[in-house]
Amino acid sequence: MKAVVYVDPFKVAVRDVEDPKILHPNDAIVKITTTCICGSDLHMYEGRTAAQPGIVFGHENMGIVSEIGSGVSKLKVGDRVVMPFNVACGHCRNCESGYSAFCTEVNPGFAGGAYGYVAMGPYPGGQAQYLRVPWADFNALRLPAGTEHEADFALLADIFPTGWHGVSLSGFQPGESIAVFGAGPVGLMSAYSAILRGASEVYSVDHVPERLDKALSIGAIPVNFDQADPVDQILQMRHGNMVDRAVDAVGYQAVEKGHEVPNTVLSAMVRVVRATGGLGVPGLYVPSDPGGVDVHAKEGYLMFPVGKFFEKGLSMGTGQCNVKHYNRYLRDMIIGQRAKPSFVVSHEIPIDEAPVAYEKFDKRIEGYTKVLIHPNV
Numbered sequence: 339m340k341a342v343v344y345v346d347p348f349k350v351a352v353r354d355v356e357d358p359k360i361l362h363p364n365d366a367i368v369k370i371t372t373t374c375i376c377g378s379d380l381h382m383y384e385g386r387t388a389a390q391p392g393i394v395f396g397h398e399n400m401g402i403v404s405e406i407g408s409g410v411s412k413l414k415v416g417d418r419v420v421m422p423f424n425v426a427c428g429h430c431r432n433c434e435s436g437y438s439a440f441c442t443e444v445n446p447g448f449a450g451g452a453y454g455y456v457a458m459g460p461y462p463g464g465q466a467q468y469l470r471v472p473w474a475d476f477n478a479l480r481l482p483a484g485t486e487h488e489a490d491f492a493l494l495a496d497i498f499p500t501g502w503h504g505v506s507l508s509g510f511q512p513g514e515s516i517a518v519f520g521a522g523p524v525g526l527m528s529a530y531s532a533i534l535r536g537a538s539e540v541y542s543v544d545h546v547p548e549r550l551d552k553a554l555s556i557g558a559i560p561v562n563f564d565q566a567d568p569v570d571q572i573l574q575m576r577h578g579n580m581v582d583r584a585v586d587a588v589g590y591q592a593v594e595k596g597h598e599v600p601n602t603v604l605s606a607m608v609r610v611v612r613a614t615g616g617l618g619v620p621g622l623y624v625p626s627d628p629g630g631v632d633v634h635a636k637e638g639y640l641m642f643p644v645g646k647f648f649e650k651g652l653s654m655g656t657g658q659c660n661v662k663h664y665n666r667y668l669r670d671m672i673i674g675q676r677a678k679p680s681f682v683v684s685h686e687i688p689i690d691e692a693p694v695a696y697e698k699f700d701k702r703i704e705g706y707t708k709v710l711i712h713p714n715v
Contacts (some may be wrong), residue, residue: 340713341394341466342692347385350696352689355394358462358470363409366474368419372492373464374398375692375709377522378622380700382456386591386629389456396465397423397453398495400481400488404468412475419478420669421471422661423496425451425461428476439658444472450658465692467713479665482673489680490672492710493527498668498679500620500659501527504585505535507618507655512536514582517572517610518558519603521549523708524620525587526682529558534677541581543568548705552682563594569610580612589621590635598631601640608643611652619656682708689713
């Protein structure tokens with residue numbers, strides 16, 4: 339089958355790889371109809387992780403069940419499903435408590451597993467024609483048959499739940515104001531989620547014009563950090579008043595004045611959020627960064643204004659999204675036409691065009707904001 343394979347920093351290729359097989363009675367094989375290129379994939383694409391050549395990318399996957407193991411009881415061949423990016427067992431302590439992003443069984447020595455991601459277990463990604471889904475009854479969410487809402491449902495694998503999760507991590511309540519740093523796919527989903535949940539004002543901070551235009555189109559207030567300090571801009575618009583909450587949808591490759599400054603968003607959130615407010619951090623931070631800006635960043639250590647954080651009595655929630663905590667409800671919001679997250683999708687392509695799409699998405703050019711791949715077209 340065809341699959342998108344990591345070759346070297348800034349290079350992926352579409353290659354023929356072995357078709358997945360049932361390895362355990364609880365497995366299913368899914369024929370992929372839609373998979374996505376995620377901003378998190380770019381960390382590997384750029385060589386900023388320990389990813390080795392040959393890894394098949396793709397953790398945002400949906401499709402049609404084509405084969406099931408003898409232990410699968412809820413799914414049947416022909417079911418249309420979307421898989422959380424988290425691979426989870428469903429029965430460890432964390433899974434039973436609802437923390438499927440931190441499963442302790444699927445990836446020994448590490449809390450959590452995922453498809454097609456470095457250090458997240460032996461699970462090839464779904465930027466391919468077929469995908470093996472372990473613990474399939476637990477990990478696959480069934481969808482209405484057909485092709486309706488395909489682009490919306492695909493975003494249930496990661497960015498829509500992750501955006502919602504980022505807002506939840508901040509402690510957000512309806513009627514509050516919130517600043518979202520980053521207007522990439524997760525940042526736009528965070529802003530959209532806050533709007534759906536009744537935010538009074540949503541500020542979207544970025545510097546890519548197409549992203550800021552998307553933010554404006556959903557009712558967020560765009561803030562271009564190339565024009566001036568984003569915190570100063572927000573405070574000026576609010577007549578000196580800080581916001582109630584903030585979300586970091588950027589992570590460790592944040593930039594400031596054209597240079598990478600990995601702690602700049604974390605520091606900005608402490609400045610912009612009112613005393614006793616909250617910070618949500620769904621943006622990715624890693625314990626090891628080969629391309630870190632200094633010796634400390636390479637080991638995952640960043641400077642943080644803990645004194646001001648303490649003085650203001652702020653709270654902070656972090657970590658990967660427990661997709662299963664949200665995806666069923668968000669699916670039903672899509673079906674009920676209460677949410678349409680696919681506004682963020684800019685391009686839909688066959689798998690052979692993936693290498694060019696990676697390059698353009700990484701360079702933030704030609705309006706590439708979210709790319710969906712259809713491997714079997």
